[in-house]
Amino acid sequence: MKFFSCFFLLPILFLSVSVNAQRSAQPDFLQYRESAWVDSVMNSLSQEEKIGQLIMVAAYSNRGAKHKQEILELVKEQKIGGLIFFQGDPESQVELMNDYQEASKVPLLGAIDAEWGLGMRLDNTISYPFQMALGAIQDEDLLLELGAEVARQVKRTGLHVNFAPVVDVNNNPENPVINFRSFGEDKENVASKAVAYMQGMQNAGVFTTAKHFPGHGDTGTDSHYALPQINHSIARLDSLELYPFRRIIEAGVGGVMVAHLNIPALDSTGVPSTLSRAIITDLLKEKLQFKGLIVTDAMNMKGVTMGNLPGVVDKDALLAGNDLLEFTEDVPRTIEEVKKAIQQGLITQEDIDQKVRKILAVKQWVGLDRYKPVPKKRIEKDLNSAAAKLLNHRLVEASLTVLKNDKNLLPLQQLETLKIASVSIGAEKKTKFQKSLSLYSKVEHFQLETEADSAAVAELMEELQEYNLVILGVHDQSKFPRNKLNFSSEVVQFISEFSGKENTVISFFKNPYVLNKIENIENAPALIVTYQDSELTESLAAQLIFGGVGANGKLPVSVGKKFRAGEGLEVSGGIRLSYSLPEAVGMNSEILEHGIDSLMQQAIEMKAIPGGQVLVAKDQKVVFYKAYGEHVYHDTIPVEKTDLYDLASVTKIASVMPVLMELYDVDKFQLDETLADHLKKFRRSNKKDIPYRDILAHQGRLQPWIPFWKNTLRKNGSYRWWTIKKDSSARYPIKITDNMYLHRNYPKKIRKAIRKSPLLEEKKYAYSDFFFILAPEVIKNITGEEFAGYLQEHFYEPLGATSLTFNPSEKFPASDIVPTENDFLFRHEAIHGTVHDEGAIMLGGISGHAGLFSNANDLAKLLQMYLNGGEYGRRRYLQEETLKEFTRVQFPENDNRRALGFDKPALKYTGPDSNTAKDASAASFGHTGFTGTMVWMDPEYDLLYIFLANRVSPTRENKRLYQLNTRTQIQQVLYDAVKH
Structure with a gap:
């Protein structure tokens, strides 16, 4: 792949891109580039070992001895610089990371994709709300707290880098890969939330990367499987997609991850942005003045590998301006290709050394110059601390968004006058939502399966006639809240019909974009959006309906013509019992429990x-x-x-x-x-x-x-x-x-x-x-x-x-x-x-x-x-x-x-x-x-x-x-x- 074919775009970029020329905050880690420790390590490395420092390979803690041996060989023989961990469990991961560190000549940089916490990758850990839900939160101090807590957990597992936050502006509802991972469609909201989350992590000592540069929000293709194309003008890209990146760079983010995108306005050659010098060097480094670490998105994704050979494509990514290669598939060949590029004058040894110094500076910044093995004892208890759980509770509560509340129906009043039924749609048994509703009043519960036919719907409609308030829970059975509606047409019609009734409350546990696929839902007297489906969102939605908690979330995305980004009604809570954790009221859960x-137990045993x-x-x-x-x-x-x-x-x-x-x-x-x-x-x-x-x-x-x-x-x-x-x-x-x-x-x-x-x-x-x-x-x-x-x-x-x-x-x-x-x-x-x-x-x-x-x-x-x-x-x-x-x-x-x-x-x-x-x-x-x-x-x-x-x-x-x-x-x- 030729990196030099895009040089002719430079005049256009300099003339057209009105990039803010404000001085960006220099990432903290750069202070260590010329440190004594970095110098000592640099002096100990051969050319091959220096190139190895630029490579990060994928590691798993659930793949057994053979996989461990493969990683150990890469660590010992190729002297790779780091590992990015994927599926597994925390205890195994810590044990493995300690073993890998012991085998490594230079301490390894450990990374993970923990956009919504370790639960994104590791079993038995907390998953915090997806970024779209976080985008609804009005108190950004909560994002700072989240960043600090995620950083604590990342470090506790022996890692140092979180490939987060996502700063893509999701302005395409059909985006298959970003979507709920984005803070939303409003660039200001995305930027401010991203900065807060980043600062929380970096202030707590975890290195972060803003992704996916220069903006993956307006794509209809998943770059894991193909190369997405973004056909917007430079002016549009500058004013929207690049805006959050400017803001987070100015705020001092340590790293930026580059996406695999085809953006003709920035590089007409069609090369993925990961391989584009115009996008990485000229735009990101020079125009945006980013001095930090530039990381590729995973180099095994089809968006960059199609038509490119392993090793060769990694070399081209470095030539384009990247510093760190993530998920390199062929480490030995990558090292050889980079050595050839140096020999051919395509890149200088000094350029390579500067990249290595950056990586070593990151290692010193995260404390690897003083490396100690991480204890695995009590790790799951440490990761699932009461404070961590309470934060999750607070975040979910703060994200609750009420889009409709006609006649102040919420919170429900005069319970003695209400005969209430609840219907969990897309559920086969009584849900946490329904059980939580029953904590407040007498509620008769019904379920309507995803593929229910007209007969089942008609039977349910008949039963619901005797109730004067119906609460619909629209559930999502998938792991991630995709913009999909997998209900039968009869079920969709059921929701639509009840949306027009006078006393209907709808709690929507799906991706908010799905609202646009249900006719008439915008006319529901009361409509709550939780952005995802979990026991916690279900419990808190029920508490909101009865006034145990309130809501002040704002919709972070527009839903067709039904609702605009920024909409959201305030509903007061605290009028009835709520259900929380001891730490929420200053009590110690360990002492209490x-x-x-x-x-x-003593009373029962005796x-x-x-x-x-x-x-x-x-x-x-x-x-x-x-x-x-x-x-x-x-x-x-x-x-x-x-x-x-x-x-x-x-x-x-x-x-x-x-x-x-x-x-x-x-x-x-x-x-x-x-x-x-x-x-x-x-x-x-x-x-x-x-x-x-x-x-x-x-x-x-x-x-x-x-x-x-x-x-x-x-x-x-x-x-x-x-x-x-x-x-x-x-x-x-x-x-x-x-x-x-x-x-x-x-x-x-x-x-x-x-x-x-x-x-x-x-x-x-x-x-x-x-x-x-x-x-x-x-x-x-x-x-x-x-x-x-x-x-x-x-x-x-x-x-x-x-x-x-x-x-x-x-x-x-x-x-x-x-x-x-x-x-x-x-x-x-x-x-x-x-x-x-x-x-x-x-x-x-x-x-x-x-x-x-x-x-x-x-x-x-x-x-x-x-x-x-x-x-x-x-x-x-x-x-x-x-x-x-x-x-x-x-x-x-x-x-x-x-x-x-x-x-x-x-x-x-x-x-x-x-x-x-x-x-x-x-x-x-x-x-x-x-x-x-x-x-x-x-x-x-x-x-x-x-x-x-x-x-x-x-x-x-x-x-x-x-x-x-x-x-x-x-x-x-x-x-x-x-x-x-």
């Missing part, structure tokens, strides 16, 4: 509990949520996060207390009132003068409890004839079990027994269930509504707490409900799906002292509302001052730690047996339950803790959970993680 995991759920939220972010163990001992049913637990006495603060506080807000309930004010039959009782403040603080002199169930039994253990029957009837309607039905008047007998019960002698703290058993009737008399229905309407449904319920077996399958005790005293069966407390089951399963079931996530919504001062999801449920009053200690002078209905930390911490962790603040409040539950809120830390378990399985006599003090030990772990 190890501490909770080990304590839960048979304190068969399993459980633990949820931790801080600053309204759920940062830990796990299920452990099994439903019962020696079971095969693992506990799932969606399973329901019997909350036992946590029912008090999750049912009675929110209603009383709401009624207090509207002056329908006063703390100086008494039971006699709301229950006529108490007007002559010994409890008629006891104020609610005393009762709720558990110092109203009420008896702790009465074993009501025992009154149904004769001395011989059989049931009294008027209490329980085997079959239901009008007189015996209260179901205890399938074979036990209680007399309809028995609840009245329970209330009568409470009314008639004697008072304790002293007015001091004595925990009692009595008022909470009576509370549903008190509330009904005040509101005129049934207790359970009132709770659902005023709290649980608006909160989206769909599993928070009484009598769960009426709504949920038994497999979703965790069993409690094997009752051999009263019910004579294993209790599963009904309340454990005997008094509560005798009240029909609905009581204020026990009876609620929930999973940790739904219970968290109510408790977070408390932490928020009575507000959640942009809805105020309670006044903040009311919550402060009800959750403060009422009678400390009486040595009573209790608030109103809520438990509080002991007035003086008494050691490991205290009721809370030692670091729980005095402002904190919560409750525990007999079945093993504990919930606690700490306003000082905005910290929420939920522990659900069934320690009464198989018997209530099991006290190991108390003996181990598991619940409060876990609670202390939370504070340790905060104060790390």
